[in-house]
Amino acid sequence: MTDTSQSGGPAAPAAKGPVARFIQATELDTRLLGMLGALALIWVGFHMYGALVNGFGAFLTPRNLWNLSVQTSSIGIMACGMVLVIVTRHIDLSVGSVLGFCAIIMGVTQVWLLPQLLGFEHWAIWIITVFVGLITGTLIGAFHGYLIAYLSIPAFIVTLGGLLAWRGAGFLVARGETISPVDSTFRLLGGTAEGAIGATGSWVVGLIGVAAVLASVVMGRRQRVTHGFALRPLWADWFIAVAGSAAMIGAVLLVNAYYWPRGIVRRYAAAEGIEIPPEGLFISYGFAIPVLILLAVGIIMTLIMSRTRFGRYVYAIGGNPEAAALAGINTKWMTVKIFALMGFLAGLSAAVASARLGSATNALGTLDELYVIAAAVIGGTSLAGGVGTIYGAILGAVVMQSLQTGMVLIGFDAAIQQIVVGSVLVLAVYLDNLYRRSSK
Numbered sequence: 001m002t003d004t005s006q007s008g009g010p011a012a013p014a015a016k017g018p019v020a021r022f023i024q025a026t027e028l029d030t031r032l033l034g035m036l037g038a039l040a041l042i043w044v045g046f047h048m049y050g051a052l053v054n055g056f057g058a059f060l061t062p063r064n065l066w067n068l069s070v071q072t073s074s075i076g077i078m079a080c081g082m083v084l085v086i087v088t089r090h091i092d093l094s095v096g097s098v099l100g101f102c103a104i105i106m107g108v109t110q111v112w113l114l115p116q117l118l119g120f121e122h123w124a125i126w127i128i129t130v131f132v133g134l135i136t137g138t139l140i141g142a143f144h145g146y147l148i149a150y151l152s153i154p155a156f157i158v159t160l161g162g163l164l165a166w167r168g169a170g171f172l173v174a175r176g177e178t179i180s181p182v183d184s185t186f187r188l189l190g191g192t193a194e195g196a197i198g199a200t201g202s203w204v205v206g207l208i209g210v211a212a213v214l215a216s217v218v219m220g221r222r223q224r225v226t227h228g229f230a231l232r233p234l235w236a237d238w239f240i241a242v243a244g245s246a247a248m249i250g251a252v253l254l255v256n257a258y259y260w261p262r263g264i265v266r267r268y269a270a271a272e273g274i275e276i277p278p279e280g281l282f283i284s285y286g287f288a289i290p291v292l293i294l295l296a297v298g299i300i301m302t303l304i305m306s307r308t309r310f311g312r313y314v315y316a317i318g319g320n321p322e323a324a325a326l327a328g329i330n331t332k333w334m335t336v337k338i339f340a341l342m343g344f345l346a347g348l349s350a351a352v353a354s355a356r357l358g359s360a361t362n363a364l365g366t367l368d369e370l371y372v373i374a375a376a377v378i379g380g381t382s383l384a385g386g387v388g389t390i391y392g393a394i395l396g397a398v399v400m401q402s403l404q405t406g407m408v409l410i411g412f413d414a415a416i417q418q419i420v421v422g423s424v425l426v427l428a429v430y431l432d433n434l435y436r437r438s439s440k
Helices: 018-026 030-054 062-087 095-118 125-149 155-174 184-190 198-227 234-256 262-272 289-307 309-319 321-326 331-357 368-378 390-409 414-439
Strands: none
Touching: 018 234, 030 390, 062 095, 062 234, 062 289, 062 309, 062 331, 062 368, 062 390, 095 125, 095 155, 095 331, 095 368, 125 155, 125 184, 125 331, 184 289, 184 331, 198 234, 289 309, 289 331, 289 390, 309 321, 309 331, 321 331, 368 390, 368 414, 390 414
16 A cells, blocks of 8 residues: 555645634734734733732723823824835934924914914814914925925935924924913813713714724625625624624723712812712713824724825835836825825824923923834834834834833833833834744
């Protein structure tokens, strides 16, 4: 008899394990799963460390996670734009200074100029202020893009110069002063007790999110059928729908579990003529407005990158700039638009950051450029260009802020915090290199 086990033919492919089959069936991004796993380790690690050292864990609490989401918003908004910049093989070192300059311009507009023209606390002040900030950021970004694309100055040099120049310009405009107080309606953009939508509004947002998840799964399956693409197993679609819906509902339950402090409740009840019952009055914060702004930016930017010609051009330029130009893409004009969009998001982030602070200072946004770049890279955006996702950058911002918040809670010095953040950034780039080599 012939021993077929010693056949000289090609070896049969090894059977995939259950985890590999699950990932293949659900088509989940392995990088996303890795980041979620790292985030879970960070959260649980800091919580358990606090429980062991202090006798109680303060990280995995509604209060801390709510504050974490608000603190992530400013960096997350700019990280969405930084993805496009890095995907096209550029870098923007000026976003922190642009944020500070836009905040100063908005502060001057709403504190020094508009009250004299419209009156103090006029309803239109915050709208005009935000519009001015967005226009300022967009023009600065477009100017940077013009210097890079049409004058052929490297992005590193242009934005490094911008880092210094716009910080100095902000100091000159504000005369080195802290500009306050900002408009009370504008302050809501920063996320305070009043700058959140409450329990009912949060449930509305959560249910809309659940409906969007279910609709995306159903429509995705229909489109695959229409175009003759391979279908995911039905159980995989059910898993994605249930997991996505559970995440939405869990987020609503979390933000609604964080209540207003008793002092704010007493002032609110006195102003509204509400009698506080003996057991107390519990009013939920719900989703903070800056978090909703971040979610809106993330959704819009994801649609732009995945469903529009502009997004396809961005990835094409990042993959091979010369080939993109030969294919008829106006790479210079695209560069201007990408940096203008980055400036727009820096202006929007300036509104959130200055509203949260309740004032405009020249120091606002200091070192934010490093955290924004780190968030994008940790989120899977390759410095080699051509690879990056919006949701990855937002998750990277959450990871960065989680590290900072956790180290503050357990009492790490500022020097140690900087060492850890820098080490994580280097490790993320190293892991990105390993991932790209293995994928080849």
